[in-house]
Amino acid sequence: MNYVRFLIGLLVFVLQGWTVQAQGDISEEQILVVDSLYREDQVYIGLGLDLLTNKPEGISQNGFSGHFSVGFIRDMPFNKRRNKSIGVGLGLGVDVYNQNLFIGEESDDTTSIYAIVPDNIGQVKNRFSYYSVQMPIQYRWRTSSATDYTFWRIYTGIQLEYIYHFKSTFEQSGNTVNQTKIPELNKIQYGLTFAFGYSAFNLKVYYGLNSLFNEDAILTNGNKVDLQVLRLGLQFYFL
Numbered sequence: 001m002n003y004v005r006f007l008i009g010l011l012v013f014v015l016q017g018w019t020v021q022a023q024g025d026i027s028e029e030q031i032l033v034v035d036s037l038y039r040e041d042q043v044y045i046g047l048g049l050d051l052l053t054n055k056p057e058g059i060s061q062n063g064f065s066g067h068f069s070v071g072f073i074r075d076m077p078f079n080k081r082r083n084k085s086i087g088v089g090l091g092l093g094v095d096v097y098n099q100n101l102f103i104g105e106e107s108d109d110t111t112s113i114y115a116i117v118p119d120n121i122g123q124v125k126n127r128f129s130y131y132s133v134q135m136p137i138q139y140r141w142r143t144s145s146a147t148d149y150t151f152w153r154i155y156t157g158i159q160l161e162y163i164y165h166f167k168s169t170f171e172q173s174g175n176t177v178n179q180t181k182i183p184e185l186n187k188i189q190y191g192l193t194f195a196f197g198y199s200a201f202n203l204k205v206y207y208g209l210n211s212l213f214n215e216d217a218i219l220t221n222g223n224k225v226d227l228q229v230l231r232l233g234l235q236f237y238f239l
Contacts, residue, residue: 038082038146040075040239046204048233050095054211056223058116063098063127067231071134083145087138093161096129101225103128103168103179112184115220121172128168132161136193149239150199159206161189184217184225186210195235206231 046069052061071091078085104113117126138157145151164187168179191208208229217225 039077040085040087040140040142040144042073042075042087042237042239043071044073044089044091044238045070045236046093046233048204048206048231050097051230051232052097052099052227053208053230054226054228056219056225058219058221058223059099059101059225059227061097061099065095065097065099065127067093067095067233069093069134071136073136073138073237075140083142085140087136087140087155087157089134089136089138091134091136093132093134094129095132095229095231096127098127100126101128101227102126102170102177103182104170104177105179105181112179112182112217113220114217114225117170125169125171128166130163130166132163132189135160138193138195152198153196153202153237155193155195155202157193159191159193161191163187163189182213184213186212186214189229191229197235200236200238202235202237204231204233204235 046067048067050065050067052059052065069091071089073087073089076086076088077083100117102113102115102117104115105111106113117124136157136159138155140153140155142153143151144153163185166180166182166185168177168182170177188210189208189212190210191206193204193206195202195204197203206229208231210228211225212227212229213225215224215226219225
């Protein structure tokens, strides 16, 4: 009887060992499966300085011109290590430009006026701003792994923007001009992007490839407005 009990006890011990080992193997396999499919889906926040390029003679920026954006990027790795991927995102952006370009309209409400605000006009506030929907498309390279959340990255690509609200404001003592309907505005903007950094902090550059206004935007002196955007700033990525 003692011999039988000993055999039963030994059998139970062996079976328990096999069960623990099997559970350990399953857990390890599950971890490997999760690791093999990891992504870098990210929420991003951008802060930057907006610079106007390709300016006609006489147009200049004054004061601070800034940018803010927030959005989400879906990560789609295409190599085995999963440190190379394509990212496609969607977000919202706000841009404010302080400068000396006056935008108004003729009395017929259909013809825009573009003029340079003279320096001798006195204390004035003149700026335009816009809100846009953004769609970044990136080639992404990083030193990440499934368990490493702080890594170096280089993200480059293009960014499409749709301006859904534009406002130009001119203010001086006793006179305010607001303009929101700009027929010459290129609502669809696109440009090249480059971001480089470590962990959540990254330097980012956006260079606009098309102008903010079409060829019908003409200054009162006969020159085309033809402004383009160069954006320098910081991009923060969060998992």
